[in-house]
Amino acid sequence: MTVPTPGPRPADPRPPEERPAGDLAALRAEVTGAVAALDELADRPVAEHPAAFERVHAALGRALSAGPERG
Template sequence: MSVPTPGPRPGDPRPAEQRPVAALRADVEEAVAGLDDLDGRPVSEHPAAFERVHATLGRALTSGSERG
């Protein structure tokens, strides 16, 4: 039995980016670093900060799933 390779969801208009792992790691580290000063920012800004990290992690995971 073969296991399907994960990839973009059907109908997802965004193509998976093919970027070097080091670049993806740097993107993730930068996004997570954006949470460092969260305690000094208004609570109303927190959701946007978490959404940026979530989106960056999603892109990194999607790009990583295309490697093989």
Template sequence: MTVPVPGDPRPAAARPLAAVRADVEAALAALDEVSGRPAAEHVAAFERVHAALGAALTAGSTSY
């Protein structure tokens, strides 16, 4: 399973809210795939989702 990581090269202040929302939605959608994976892979998947959410929310924190 791969989790999209926000990849917009613009500075955080320049990221539109719609882009941040898209990053959050993509990270959360990756959780749907966890149920079909072996339990041994769950921690790594949750860590990737957590990192992607943190990056998206940090990037958007100056956009509001």
């Protein structure tokens, strides 16, 4: 049995202005800031927790989707 060789990653279908920033330092800072904000959740109302988790999820998604273009 042979194992298929993976092909190139598909191109980002979004228009260039909607693609994540390619600056690795900016992506790292965004993720770090979003994750650091989770430390403050203990002092915040539970109703605010989902928005904080959404910010982390979005920041991680942007960083991961930048892929090899990130710098």
